[in-house]
């Protein structure tokens with residue numbers, strides 16, 4: 001985004017500010033569709049749940065991955081005007097509740113809509129049987145997340161060796177198993193993780209069929225098709241060294257064409273980061289410029305408890321730049337709260353921080369960071385009474 005636009009929007013809206021460019025979101029969506037044409041896109045709204053983003057993606061025909069009842073309601077509010085049959089169809093075809101652990105009362109509410117859910121244990125399956133018996137289920141398997149920046153397999157997924165047994169038990173309990181899901185970890189730099197996972201899913205399908213059980217005989221949706229949900233993890237160029245999305249997509253396409261026939265298998269993905277990260281630019285103001293220290297120290301009005309929480313939770317590299325030109329000099333950069341952890345330069349507690357070089361700054365000067373659209377404001381807090389950055393949407 002050009003500096004004049006950043007300056008104008010900061011003057012109009014104040015800082016801290018997250019600018020979301022919907023032209024870029026549309027481009028990302030289009031690229032995903034073109035590169036993975038067999039895969040239905042369920043935007044993982046945990047990455048950035050701004051209603052304007054959901055509206056833009058809804059207009060493009062996207063589906064949605066939710067992790068809680070309140071995320072479900074963000075979408076529901078936008079479609080509740082549909083007549084009852086249309087609303088039910090929308091929920092069947094366009095929403096997946098992909099958090100393998102759900103609160104019983106959320107399941108209870110959702111059962112009305114016969115939702116598509118993931119699970120990864122016999123205990124969760126039994127909970128679903130009690131509270132959401134009309135749901136369609138995808139069993140999430142554990143796969144390698146080596147080489148992914150954010151790990152998920154330490155917490156989620158059943159060992160593939162136990163998958164067939166749990167599928168049999170689930171069907172015997174009278175529930176509908178619609179397919180299998182996996183997640184290769186967020187910002188996945190190893191295409192091989194996807195390849196191995198797809199092969200594992202194909203083996204599980206074969207074994208279940210050989211035992212006479214049917215996956216995908218869906219009661220609710222009325223068509224016998226198996227679902228393979230390939231999760232999220234599609235990488236974004238932060239520093240330039242990352243796995244390219246195009247290269248990953250080519251490998252995935254080859255493998256899905258080899259393993260899964262179009263008539264029998266429906267493929268879904270849950271991209272979060274890929275659709276929104278490079279659409280977001282964060283802008284902050286210097287609120288104190290100390291030059292009496294050995295090297296200049298700048299305190300800005302956004303930090304580790306706010307938009308830069310991505311440093312802690314999302315582990316991405318963030319490059320802070322100045323709007324003002326000038327000779328870059330090493331400096332210290334701090335967020336606005338009273339905690340020493342709220343430090344953006346060389347923070348020993350946060351491994352992906354390093355030295356920061358900026359031109360000499362004064363109070364009121366602006367700094368900005370690109371690629372800040374995913375997992376930033378999403379994990380922002382109100383610590384010290386400071387609210388998350390305002391979000392402004394452009395090119396709607």
Ligand SMILES: Cc1ncc(COP(=O)(O)O)c(C=O)c1O
Nearest residue numbers: 044186187232233270271272273
């Ligand atoms: C179940 C699930 N699906 C999708 C995503 C989105 O992943 P990404 O942003 O890497 O595409 C996540 C992220 O944690 C997730 O937990």
